[in-house]
Amino acid sequence: MTYKVTEENNISTVFLNGEIDMDVTDKAKEVIIPLIEAGKEVHINLKDVEYMDSSGISVLIESHQMGQEKNTRVVLKEISKSVLKVIMMAKLEQILTIE
Amino acid sequence: MPSISEYKNFEVNSANLKHVRTFAREVFNKSETLKNYQEELVLALAEAAQNIVKHAYNSEPSTDTMKVEINYSEDGLLLIELFDKGKAAIPENIKPRNLDDIKAGGLGTFFIGQIMDQVIFKTSKVDWVNHLILKKQF
Numbered sequence: 001m002t003y004k005v006t007e008e009n010n011i012s013t014v015f016l017n018g019e020i021d022m023d024v025t026d027k028a029k030e031v032i033i034p035l036i037e038a039g040k041e042v043h044i045n046l047k048d049v050e051y052m053d054s055s056g057i058s059v060l061i062e063s064h065q066m067g068q069e070k071n072t073r074v075v076l077k078e079i080s081k082s083v084l085k086v087i088m089m090a091k092l093e094q095i096l097t098i099e
Numbered sequence: 100m101p102s103i104s105e106y107k108n109f110e111v112n113s114a115n116l117k118h119v120r121t122f123a124r125e126v127f128n129k130s131e132t133l134k135n136y137q138e139e140l141v142l143a144l145a146e147a148a149q150n151i152v153k154h155a156y157n158s159e160p161s162t163d164t165m166k167v168e169i170n171y172s173e174d175g176l177l178l179i180e181l182f183d184k185g186k187a188a189i190p191e192n193i194k195p196r197n198l199d200d201i202k203a204g205g206l207g208t209f210f211i212g213q214i215m216d217q218v219i220f221k222t223s224k225v226d227w228v229n230h231l232i233l234k235k236q237f
Contacts, residue, residue: 019117022149023116053149054149054209090210
């Protein structure tokens with residue numbers, strides 16, 4: 001997994017790339033969680049994520065819940081087809097913020 | 100419909116999960132039927148392999164190996180088997196979590212159950228401690 005972070009109008013966008021499994025979830029959390037803790041609106045762009053398992057889904061859930069705690073928006077953007085399939089299998093499409 | 104019978108051993112650590120997936124994709128690509136369900140099947144197999152790393156070995160890297168075996172017979176029966184020498188699983192404790200309980204973790208077993216027809220735990224296999232069988236009839 002690789003990532004890139006951009007900042008624009010007080011919105012941090014984290015572009016994740018590659019395959020997200022338990023081997024890289026700590027790395028993903030280290031990037032995403034501090035941005036949410038800082039109270040920023042965080043967009044997680046998933047267009048280049050080719051594979052995500054339950055560990056990756058856990059990162060999305062934790063990020064969403066932390067956003068609620070910190071009263072800031074965590075939005076999933078441009079979700080790839082394979083990741084959307086997994087999100088829907090977990091019935092999370094109504095829970096997570098998807099735009 | 101050609102039959103497939105392949106296996107590979109992997110050292111138990113999270114960095115090897117991508118190699119487990121690569122092996123699975125290569126095998127599933129050998130059948131037109133399995134190729135059509137490749138994403139889901141790879142997810143089910145990888146979740147099972149992840150459970151070995153996470154639960155049988157408490158997420159600690161080990162030089163032990165796990166064996167992943169894929170058999171696909173001419174009558175359309177897919178058997179994915181995983182063997183490991185980690186801590187013995189207690190089948191009664193392995194349950195998919197309630198999806199209404201929104202929390203991180205516990206989804207892997209649910210995914211496996213959604214994708215496969217049957218999940219069988221065995222703990223008495225000679226040379227191994229845990230033996231997991233995932234079945235799907237096409």
